[in-house]
Amino acid sequence: MSPPDDRLPTTVTRGLVLAALVGALALAVSQPIVAAGVPIGLGLAVAIRAVGGSDRRVALGAALLPIAVLAGVATVGLTGTPVAGLSAVIGMALATAVCGVVVGQPTAAALMRTGGAALCASVLAGGSALVAIGIDTAGGTQAALIAALWLTGDGVFGLLVALVVAAVAVVAALLVVPPAAVTVPSRDDSYAASRNALAKLIGVATAIAIGGLSILTVGSVFVPALEPVVEALTGSAAVRGLLAAVTGAALLGVAVSVVIRSVWRQTDGRRNAVVAIVAGSMPGVGLPFAAVIGVGGIEAMTVATLFGAAAAALGVGWLAAWLYEGVVGRNEATNPETAVAAALAAGGVVSGASVDTATLGLETGRTGVATVVPIAAALFAYDVGRYGRTLAREIGSEASRRPQLVRLGWSGGVAAVGVLVGALGMAGATVLAPTLSVPATAGVIVAVAAVVGGTWVLVR
């Protein structure tokens, strides 16, 4: 029986999704923050999936990735306790793994692009954190803006410097933009002529402006009526704002053009998505930064911490994607269903570890549900996932539903019996002894194991 398919059969996939849902709900009984992690994990999965597609999807995914990471970092940061933070991370991991089960393992190319998007977003988030620190140092957003406007200095000299800097930036942007981005090879000569003419025009215009301003300044010495005009020009925030905006936009264009030039030379015949990644990452980081900076009440240092942590997380994500890409390329990647089981089991362990003493009370009941049910769901997911993987390998993903349902029912029944007996045993033990000691519980385990082992020996 040769392997015809790698996708899991549909019914098994639905069973796994159901198990994940039940496990997540059980975890949310004890730690509601898990529910907040789920949509973030879905966003991450969508972003990873999207960067494997067309350029538009790559841009969308690259924009979504930093937003999801920022939301995740903010969620974990707001939880306050390690257990809650871990639970939120587990919710994210669970949702991402479930998406992997439904839509399949990301390809090596998608992971490579994800790594690129994470790295780009990490750099931008780090830059944003530095800007936030700068804003904090300047004393606020408004003060920072004012400082930026008058960075070149006051008076006529400052205005002249601002003019020259803006003109140089615009000309630099014109010259650095790759011709292939705006024209076709057959029109390269005419494009170069137009570009050079435009650069000369900017140069001439700047010279005229400098000359005019100089004449006005000199003239104001002899003609007092010109002084208000010179003061209006040199002291105008609108003029400085316009020049600063032009300079900023031109510098941004230069930076993007340099990146594009460097990556277009490395294509080596392969489709390169770096432009789309850069185009997506910039709004993906810039818009949240602008939003949180613009919202009153959020301190600049908090924003800097958020974006710094996000930059670190994205950097780790880049490293993880790079390593995982190699694993996927060697066909050694963990199956998504195993990842689902691991996430559910981790959630159960975290919940169980958060309670020291089991007493017969509501809190213990909630924690017990959040411990036992996710672990049972994890066991179910692992067992059913192995079955589905074998079925897909031998028959294909289009296998009929009935045997899958039988298998899901059997595995689910075993898990349900385990949960029921475990819960009853736990309740009985806590009734008999108000606080069940760990050694006593371990004795129960040994006893159950002995019964199972004896049965196995008898049947064999």
Added chain:
Amino acid sequence: MTDRTVDRVADSDWAVAATVALAGLGITVGSQLLVAAATLPLWYVAADVLGSDRSALVRVRRRVTVHDASSEGVDADEASRSDEGEEQITASPGATATVRTTVRNDGSETLVDLRVVDGVPDALPVVSGSPRACETLEPLETATLEYEVELRRGEHAFGDATVRTRDLTGTITDTWTAGVEGDDAVHCSPPVETVPPGDGTNEYAGEVPTDEGGSGLEFYAVREYEPGDPVRAIDWRRYAGTRELATVEYRAERSTRIVCIVDARPNQFRAATTDRVPAIERSADAAGRAFERLVAAGHPTGIVGIHEQGLTSVPPGTGPATRQEATDLLDAMRVPGYVAAARSQTGDPSTALLRSLPGDAQVYLFSSFVDDDPLELVEALRARGYGVRVVAPDVTADTADTATRLAALERGTRLARARATGARVLDWDRERPLGAVLRTVGGEVATR
């Protein structure tokens, strides 16, 4: 059915490991809940203990239905079955065959996980459906695998089905190959009657569609208007929309002439055994049927007989006189030593034939290919650009003596070389019927 292989595929090591890990974690962090949760994996260990080996009994039956495109989508299942063997299915290359393999649980217990993989011949690609299935079957319940394969030239034998059952726990598998009742082979080669005329045409209007524009019925292209184009060919709608004149062209239909060449040399009067029909009988019979069919379709068709020292021929035509002459000639060819006086030529027959063939003709060659002369003729015809169809009656099949088997090997090599020249070659097996229904040859005429 082969020996069964029973395996225990799912061990419980993972569950034991999970139990130990959970218990260890619980004891380490002092959590009773985790220690209690460590009992959960043990239930999977216990469930695996319940796995047992129970012999399943299944019955597999296969039914192959051929859908031949040239049969206009009609289910050709019954028509294409050989008269002598129930299991032998015949079909043309390129046709698709629907395979329905039915699996029945003949045992008394429910098979919760029955996996079947049908033995599809390696050379036949599955184009839709799947030859694999996993089903749950109650006693006496059946399941059907339905898939389609694309037929390729040759004889293709289906293999046995591979069957695997799993018990409810999924731990015990029982694997074996089950014999399949019903159809087990497909013989795939084009029937004589389906060999259509090729792409040779002349400048006269006819019925063979070509890849050039002109007068006809089927739309071909729209081109720029040129002075002199007929007014009725102008695309007036385009003119109304763009004020540009354009001319609509239809696919030109040309006439063609077909020459049926029958190899009537002495070696064609031999057969593998005395009780079998010699090649010349079958060649003449096939040529006669093809001639009638082509003439009925309106194609001027002639007959040429190749003898040891000369040619006999009937020029292409469609009239009653041509038909009568062709019938007489084909009948006469069946007599050993016949060489017609009227139209015979002396010298090398092949050379004379090449000199006398019309340049626009298409050639049907009927020969058993038991020597190299027909192959050389095919190569010469192809070198001159003639479209060649070969119908080769097989007089070497199903014989036990070594000499004939060697001759069969050589004949197969010659046919392969003939195919390599670009000729369409039909290796006509002795068991294949000549056919009861002749289809409309005009509808199968290849486009130039």
